[in-house]
Amino acid sequence: MTKTDTRSKAEPRRSALDREVAIRLAATEYGRFLDMLRSLSPEDWTLPTDCPAWDVRQMAAHCLGMAELAASPEEGARQNEVAHRRGGVFIDALTGLQVEERGNMTPEELIQRYAEVGPLAAQCRRETPAEVLAMTMPGVQIVNGEQEHWVLGFLVDTILTRDTWMHRVDTARATGRDLVLTPEHDGAIVADVVAEWAGRHGMPHTLVLTGPAGGRWSRGDGPELELDAVEFCRVLSGRGHGDGLLGVEVPF
Incomplete structure (x- = not known):
């Protein structure tokens, strides 16, 4: 199947979320990730996750590092500079730095620091x-094997929240903890993912996503796809295999 992005190739990708909605989702997601961390037992922190290089503690360290990046322009600039100096794939260098620099933090220290930084990150993003x-x-981003540009607002209003949300999913799957899902929060995140996915492939479809974050979307007379809303996002993020339209990547 040919993956088709309906935007002009010269146009950088922008967030489709209303700013007030974006900041509400960000603040709620920082709080829900913190709640997830607080629910973990001592044994949970060493369990493997769907990100093969990270256990639960390392994933939390990355999420803390990304929240600190969002909470302070100075810290964000520092992390970006160090990661660029390391070379290679930038996002791998950045996340590797975040995990490495927080490698000696205990679970208790990670939780305490995240509780401090989450509200600051939401506030800085709002401002x-x-x-x-x-x-x-x-630089450029590689999505579906093609280069594209993003405006900073796509990162600030969309990707930073999707990243935290997906790692909350990862942590719940790794530890067997309950994943809190509501239509107002998770449903809004999933609906934004669906809209971007539909725009990236531009093909007729009917999509039925089940669960509290789900819904129904259609465009023209196309094939009907039905699956769990969280699993849909996992597949599009590269955490599962998807054929046809489910093989269209959406960045998280």
């Missing part, structure tokens, strides 16, 4: 000026 959000990020 990012519109002209900064509109700036095109340096």
Whole structure:
């Protein structure tokens, strides 16, 4: 199947979320990830996750590092500079740095620091000026095997929340903890993913996603797909195999 992005190739990707909605989702997701960390037993922190390089503690260290990046322009600039100096795939260098620098933190220290940083990250994201959000990020992103540009607002308003949300899913799967899902929060995140997915392939379809975060979407007279809403997002993120339209990647 040919993966088709309906945007102009020259146009950088922007967040489709209303800013107030984006910040509400960010603040709620930081709180829910913190609640997940607080629910873990001592044994949970060493369990493997769907990210093969990370156990639960290392995943939490990455999420803390990303929240600290979002909470402080100075810290964000520092992390970006160090990661760029390391070379290679930038996102791998950045997340590797975040895990490495927090490698000696205990679970209790990770939880305490995340509780401090989460609200600051949401506030800093809210206060990012519109002209900064509109700036095109340096470098290119590779999605579905093709290069694309993002404005900073796509990272700030969309990707940072999707990243935390998906790692909350990862942590729940690794530890067997309950995954809190509501239509108002998780349903809004999933609906945004669905809209981007549909725009990226541009093909007729009917999509039925089950569970509290699910819903029904259709475009033209196309094949009907039905699966759990969280699993849909996992597949699009590369955590599962998807054929046909489910093989269209969406970044998290």
